[in-house]
Amino acid sequence: METRPDIHEVTTGAELRRWYWLRAELADALRDRGLPVSGNKHVLLDRLATFLDTGDVLRPKPRAQRSDFDWHSAPLDPTTVITDSYRNTQNVRRFFRDHAGAGFKFNIAFMTWMRENTGRTLADAVEAYHAIRADGARTRSTIAPDNQFNKYTRDFLDDNPTLGMAEVRKYWALKRARPSEDGRHTYDPSDLDLG
Structure with a gap:
């Protein structure tokens, strides 16, 4: 079986992309080469792969000016406008518990709605939360492609309902230690043969 190389020994972008890397590993490899380490995991992967293949440095994009509204401590009411700097904070959670109900919980669909509805009010958000909750019983949230684990x-537990998170972690560790053509590691029933 082919073993996962040390990230510092990888010499091509193609080889780098065959393996699963933690963001911290990518950041360390970039830092050791004197390259920028800002950005999400996929930005770091692209930056390192480009550098390995061409020697070019992909610079971080300048951040757009953002609202300075403080979601951590500002008083919130139903007329508060959702800004581009929105964050899920304890202050926001308290607001939604008071206005959407004591059972309020952030969920992926609602967090996506908040992110995509800059300019709307928290009153609109309360309505959206209730609509999402009503619809949520019938639909399953989509997991973003970035969230391989x-x-x-989800796929492992759907296929193996009698197994739990300990087994998921075991087989995930075995799976991600192996290469893949595109660097994506998805569940396959044959994964149970890995260990």
């Missing part, structure tokens, strides 16, 4: 977990 979450997708693997």
